[in-house]
Amino acid sequence: MTGPNRTGAASRRQPAPRVVRARTAALAAGPLDVDALLDDSQTHIIVCCGSGGVGKTTASAALALRAAERGRRVCVLTIDPARRLAQSMGLSQLDNTPRPVGGTRSLRGQGSLDAMMLDMKRTFDEVVVAHASPAKAQQILTNPFYLALSSSFAGTQEYMAMEKLGQLHAESVGSGRWDLIVVDTPPSRSAMDFLDAPERLSSLLDGRFIRLLLTPTRGPARIFSSGFGAITSTMSKLLGAQVLADVQTFVAAFDTLFGGFRQRAEATYERLKARGTAFVVVATPEPDALREAAYFVERLTREQMPLAGLVVNRVDPPAASLTAEEALAGAGRLDGADPAQAAVAALLRLHADRMRLQDREAHLQRRFAAAHPSVPSIAVPALPSDVHDLDGLRRVGELLSTGV
């Protein structure tokens, strides 16, 4: 079976990357000291971010458990955990409330771990109920636009993760129930969406369109500029008059909540920038994940957000140090007809594969380190199987602390 050979793009093929021999990636800024971060009583919020599939949720849970077992009072906010990971923390139900995680072994009995899964619709509903009059809340909760917005549209999760983080932080300050909140970020289109949520909310509230939708309920129509007629007629044409009316009702009813929403979102954003917060960027040693991590690091740096460092998850270090070339040459000298020699030749080829993989991974990590010399990082070895109990999380926590 043959595939279609490309003729057009083949000429643009790049030369094969130079084989890099170093065994570990250079860590210009030194290793990320996870335990120092967790033990620092000034660390109050840890945000784990990175692209999808890098083990962000597991890393958040493992950091939270490790912090709790080292004496911190921790709450971990997970967004969309795999079922078994959720079960490992006792999160069998999604009730939007932090619950104690059983089975933790806390140092001197001081630490504690609570965990919760974000329910975006319920979080949204609670905000409405808490901040609007009962009559107005009812009006909002039954509005079709609100129902769609709060339950099924992409983007809401980021707003609500921010809202929930703000609530948890307020509770930790008020009651002293927690002294550290660990947040997993939503599986967004882009890793930036979570950071952008407050600003997007603010720009929604300040947007002329929203003002436009709000104004008719407040004053005479003649104050509008000449563009107004074109706008409403276009919007009705596009959406249908009934949708426009629903949106308008929704926005009007929501108006009273807007100020509070914005205030809290901005406060949360400021808190994320302040001392006490630490961003941990998670990636795997693959080009796409490290590229996303680089975007994130650059963004955090530009906005002067407190970046603790990079976790390179699931690196795969070989257990022996023979080079790939030596292993393959040795395998070639063995007699394939002899079962024992054939088996050892296969082990040598397996080892050569792992050495090549490590070279590639080390190359990618070094490239990242060269581009971001001030970012501390730690490489964490791959576990053979997925984590689905506290022992597994504890093991990941140890690996996060010690690295490869």
Added chain:
Amino acid sequence: MTAALVRPSGIRLHIVTGKGGTGKTTVAGGLAMALACDGKRVLLCEVEGRQGIAQLFDVAPLPYAERTVAVVPGGGEVWALAIDAEAALLEYLEMFYRLGRAGKALDRFGVIDFATTIAPGVRDVLLTGKVYEAARRRGGKDGNRVYDAVVVDAPPTGRITRFLNVNAEVAGLAKVGPIRKQADSIMTLMRSRHTAVHLVTVLEDMPVQEALDGIKALRDADLPVGRVIVNMVRRSPLDGAARGALSDGTIDAAAIEVALHKAGIDASPLLVDGLLAEGYDHLERLALQEEQRTILSGVDVPVIELPLAADGVDLGMLDDLAGILAGPGLP
């Protein structure tokens, strides 16, 4: 069970989803190349602003315009488009409403900004709308379809049903008007036999579970599931005999030491133990992979396996993937 994807099928719209990190973009690219054989023209779209296609085909970042990224023998072409919600909205308004001044007014009032970046969901409506337009576009003198197939590098499994179903949500909100009509038409195509949603996974616990959850969610929403594509399957250097010898202890430290001497390699205890440890680790991974393969074989969706690109994905590798996806029986 393996099953070729390209034909026979009346599928014109291929949606490729998968858990993050499973190689969804690579698979979408390979599939587009496979579909382009026999002189076909295929459009490969991305919707998340990542410029993953440009990276994959090693070309400059894609603008909001369709352009060729690969040509296959027989004159087949892969075109690519990075769909941008804002540009799609302006194009849509221009096409359907010939909005000259009103379009500018919308922009001035922040409606474009509101619709594409702030109002949750609208973005997905615009992205799916553009895919729909490309899949149905006809042109030329004969009025044939411009693209024989459209492949979408879609959002990850966790969001795919919401993404594809967004027009059903809109249809629920807008009871009349052109948006409603458009939303209904899009959902009709999405749910038809001309569309298939393929789920990319790897042989690991969480990605497989996510694929199974994804299949259920898609079916619950009446969206057509195409194939499960198992990506990055490691070819084991250990054949059955070698695995047996390793697991029953025939190959132990002493046996490795003897063989290493024969191979002219200095058999330090560290090396011997290391090779043995790597062997056991490998057996454990193979067993876990087999477990996941068994789970997948229990689902009534055809499965295609693609090998791991040992030296990373390059364009030559993409050819190989396309060959496997095209399946046997092709010229």
